[in-house]
Amino acid sequence: MSLADLTATELLRRYRERSLSPVEVLEDVLARVDQLEPHLCATYALDPEGARAAARESEARWRDNTAGPLDGVPVTVKENIATRGTPVPQGTAATELIPAAEDAPAAARLRAAGAVIFSKTTMPEYGMLSSGVSTFHPLTRNPWDVSKTAGGSSAGAAAAAAAGYGPIHVGTDIGGSIRLPAGWCGLVGLKPTHGRIAVGNPYPGRAIGPLTRTAADAALALSVMSGYDPRDHTSYPPPPENATLQNTDLVNADLENAASAPESALRPGLRVALLLDAGLGLPVDPEIAAAVSAAAAVLEKAGAIVEPIAPIITREMLDGLDRFWRIRSATDIAALPEERRAKVLPQILDWVSTAGELTGADVFHGYSQMGAMAAAVTAAFRSHDVILSPVAPITAFPAELAYPTDDPAKPFEHIAFTVPYNMSAHPATTLNAGWSTTGLPIGAQLAVPHHQDLTALALAGYLDSALSDHRPWPTQL
Template identity: 80%
Template sequence: MSLADLTATELLSKYRDGSLSPVEVIEDVLARIEELEPRICATYALDPEGARAAARESERRWRDGSAGRLDGVPTTVKENIATRGTPVPQGTAATELVPATEDAPAAARLREAGAVIFCKTTMPEYGMLSSGVSTFHHLTRNPWDLSKTPGGSSAGAAAAAAAGYGPLHIGTDIGGSIRLPAGWCGVVGIKPTHGRVAVGNPYPGRAIGPLARTAADAALALSVMSGYDPRDHTSLPTIDDTYTEELTVQGLRVALLLDSGLGLPVDPEVTAAVSSAAAVLEKGGAIVEPIEPIITREMLDGLDRFWRVRSAADIAALPEDRRAKVLPEIRQWVSTAGDLSGFDVFHGYSQMGAMAAAVTEVFRSYDVILSPVAPITAFRAELAYPTDDPSKPFEHIAFTVPYNMSAHPATTVNVGWSASGLPIGAQLAVPHHQDLTALGLAAYLDTERREWPTA
């Protein structure tokens, strides 16, 4: 196995016993990127020399006994999470490139723990697409099939995780932007409880979380990043939640949501894979019960209207020359914002609360909600939206967006493959502050995969 494919927990063990050095590992990761990046295009602001210098410093800390919790672990950070000295283009050529003056809270926590942040990762236009389409970055592609999207908006993070650009990759999520690409790239991704990781620029539904090849690595990164930061008034103190792969599912009350009730129809292959995951939990002693759709068309359409007006206001504030650089599909989407009344916008905003109430009601009866991450497998890379229709941009997020609005943690795990070889992800949503429990369930499903029924 290449050093680039080792997990964070494996690397830390080898650093600890002296059998491996961070300097060796970063060279292997950089070689992997040099080989694959011309086709995948997942990185932004790659800094090989800075990475080598950071790895040497980490090697020194391991020698003198001052290593941190992630010391020497290669880590990427999504480009909209500020890192000192690097501009934050937000995936669009319309942004003025001004270097960030400081690390955002999550990046600062990682650096304090000794992580080697060697590059940023790509995102689509303003993070408003579930694809890798951007007017600033090259088109990011799915490592499993280069003709397909990795998903978005944490496009580069998911692609980098799947391609083995080191073990840890940090993304953001406001409607599914960690979980959708994680599902489509076959990796673990978690949108944590709102406030668990300080964002720095908080907004309703916005969260920062890790993508990794294992749940244990995601749990480690999440625990390092979590905690209060005065730059984010919504951030929470560090929460006492223990990660374990030894949890029991006996008696676990599982709500099985196979139909979101709106948007794109669920592909039969997706239904079969998630149903197989439910059967694994049931075999372990969980009580699995199908449930009706959680959210309504009114809720999703209302959110669309509110987000459209919010984005229209941001774009209207740009100088005309920069406004013209915004992706045409985004400009087309916001072009109807002026047709909406104040009542329409307020009603749209209120649907975030309606979604939160609907999800919370389910958790009165169940311990976990199991569903697909997306109704379909990865779509064509060049498309901004799976519908290829800017007037219908959110027809694929009905399984993911409710937990942004309700602030519940939700994680993904690969549960199968399509006939064409594309990953299929399942989503596990749990009550507030049980983030590491969700990751433990993901690890349980992953461990039990060899005994799964054939779909």
């Protein structure tokens, strides 16, 4: 196995043993990037020399026994998470390229933990697409099939994780932007409880979380990035469990136990809601329904009580959110100078073109649907401990399409399984539950009550070990 494909937990073990150096690992990762990046276009502001210097510093800290909890681990950060000195174009040519003055909270915590941030990753136009289509970045593609999208808006993060650009990649999620690309690229993607990881520029529904190949690596990244930051009034101090998470051995033990002993992840009588029909949007592909049902059967065999449930959200809720986001984006775009406004992706301009037809009542009602979604999800958790569903109703769609519907008037027909948990602030994670007949990953989603992020990851780790069809990662294109 290439060093670029080692998990973060394995790298840290090898660093502690002095059997491996961060410098060696980074060179392998950069070689992988050189090999695959012409096909995938996942990176932005790649900084090999800065990363090499950081890796040498990490090597010295391991030698001096002063290493941090992620010391020497190669990490990428999504383009819209500010890193000092790098512009934040938000995926669009319409943005002025002004270097960020400081690291956003998540990036700062990663650096403080010793992570080697060697690159940013790409995102689509304003982060408002579930694809890699952008007027600023080259088109990002899926390593499993380069004719397909890697998803979005954490497009580059997902492509980089699947292709082995190191073990930990950090994305953002406001309607599924971590979980959709993670599902379409066969990854663990965690949207944590809102406030657990400080965003820095909070907005209703917005969260930051890891995209990784394993649940253990996601837990490790979560532990490092968690915590209060005064730049984000929605953030809060780490929960008590995080005291143990600072020890990476304990993170590994917790998740490895969950993978090897069902009772450690599945308490007796765990109530699992099986949601196979979102009740709106694109129909669920039968292959996806079958894969998620098979995951439910694994949990049931291990002692869980699995019950199908009716759809959680309604057409009114999703359409209301669309109207609110439409007017929000239209307002932002209208404030741009004309020459910059003309650079915005045509599909986004088409989407916001009807915003002027909305009344104040329409916009207020749309805003209220965020609360309506939150109430609907909260009600579902009164009778269930876990909600298991597809991540998306379809597998990865053609890379060149901005939307899976190819219709700016219907942009959100694929997010009905993911967006409710943004509005309700509940944690939700993905895992690869199977494969389509064309060899594309099929993602399953596990949503859990607030602050039970590790429960979701432990269940994902268990299911990953119990579902037998594991395929080699797409590191040769």
